[in-house]
Amino acid sequence: MLNYKKVRLKWESYCFKIIGRWRSCPITCPINRPHHRYVFWSWVGSFLAIAATSYLSLKTNSPLLMAPFGATSVLIFGVPESPLAQPRNLIGGNLLAALVSLTILHLFGSSPWTIGLAVSTAIGMMQLTGTLHPPSGAVALVVMMTKPNWHFLVTPTLEGSLIMLSCAVVFNNLAEDRTYPKHWL
DSSP, X not given: OHHHHHHHHHHHHXXXXXXXOGGGSOSSOSSOOXXXXXXXXXXXXXXXXXXXXXXXXXXXXXXXXXXXXXXXXXXXXXXXXXXXXXXXXXXXXXXXXXXXXXXXXXXXXXXXXXXXXXXXXXXXXXXXXXXXXXXXXXXHHHHHHHOOOGGGGIIIIIHHHHHHHHHHHHHHTTSXXXXXXXXXX
């Protein structure tokens, strides 16, 4: 009888976690909406960074742009004060995810279990090294799905990340109410 009550309480607690706490969430929006001026700066910065990376990719005939940079753009221009958007996380997270997934790819190939292994290992390594950058999970996925060679570490991972970072540093600091980065290391 006692076990039944414990199981029931754990189950209710688990269900409550999934449902969420409605009273703690504002009715209008769960995320504070920034001032329209801030939204404009985020829009322009993101546009310029992605356009510049794409332009340089075409001009150099080098694949500098990859899908995870769209999510990186959200962080470095939408929430530049976030710890996940700082240079250490952007560069370190992307390089670490690429390195981990390339290693797994070349040792074990690409299959459903190695794809899961690459993403989860990249997340764990980023957590251990303090370089967590959510778009880097997508970098690991890109590696496992496209099966690139080791040069992927340099192009697009390092070079593309540096272009995005440079755009964020230059552009975010043009606005009076923005400072980027909060820290380099």
